[in-house]
Amino acid sequence: MILIVIIFVTIKNITTFVINMNNTRFATIIHILTLLAKNPGEWMNSDWIAGSINTNPVIVRKELGVLQEQGWVTSRKGKDGGFILNISSDEITLAELYKVVKNSDVLGKKNLNPNPQCPIGKDINKNLETLFTETDDLVFASLQRKTLKSFMEQF
Amino acid sequence: MILIVIIFVTIKNITTFVINMNNTRFATIIHILTLLAKNPGEWMNSDWIAGSINTNPVIVRKELGVLQEQGWVTSRKGKDGGFILNISSDEITLAELYKVVKNSDVLGKKNLNPNPQCPIGKDINKNLETLFTETDDLVFASLQRKTLKSFMEQF
């Protein structure tokens, strides 16, 4: 008995139906900080870090620039240069990390100009704002209870 | 017995994960459903709905297609056609709405191929998965306590 099953599936324009927000920045900076926290006092360079994450050293340096602005990291140029953690890992909460890379609300964005002459359109964004803020606050509160140290100690 | 299965799948532009929802789909579908809930028994057409949201009717019909798949909405073609709510608004939680539109974690996507020879890289995605899931569950639990009805009654 020969059963030949040919399943031919063509999926077109899949992005129309799939919500995708692509952003690895949280994953990237927590990876960087975990590496630095695990290697205190060592000047780790962007090439090495990029090799661990499997990304580009320039991306790593850009993110490290952000982390320096927060005062969490110090850099040293030149030979044997690199980056070290500038603060104890239990002084950084994941909420602070999230804040650094967050660029929209958890539930997304509001539509820009709902119709002010429609009873729903008139108030939708005010009511969404309440809902979106409440949801974000919940995430923040949870992340505030977690530190880089506790994350790092899992490794 | 010989079983030959040929699965030929052409998938264009499928992507994987996301950080913050950087889009308006949640706002759009909750707007649509609020309109329908506020006008029970009325066949509202996509043009009218689009006018309230201030977007394109085709976008609205696409989203309404998704809502129909959930069984929440019924459509009628032709003259005097349109859409009505097919279920009581207190039977739809915002968690269900979110699920329809969400395809990524709140904290974003993971880096794809962290270095398995690095102690951090080796385990980072496993540990991020735990954190990401916990955060998502929190959001989901909160939204599960809210219904379309309670949202709609604010207007």
Place this chain on the structure above:
DNA sequence: CTTAATGTAACAAAGTTTGTTACAAATATC
């Protein structure tokens, strides 16, 4: 038959994120 509406494919435009190249500036070591 005409008019009006959904359903959906295909494409276009706009926007965002990630990766790359290039090079100046800084620093350690010889």
Place this chain on the structure above:
DNA sequence: GATATTTGTAACAAACTTTGTTACATTAAG
């Protein structure tokens, strides 16, 4: 001082997402 190495950053390119648009087949009412 010369050399090698590393950060800092701008400018650009590539890849990917999201939203909007056009077009038209299908359905239904009158």
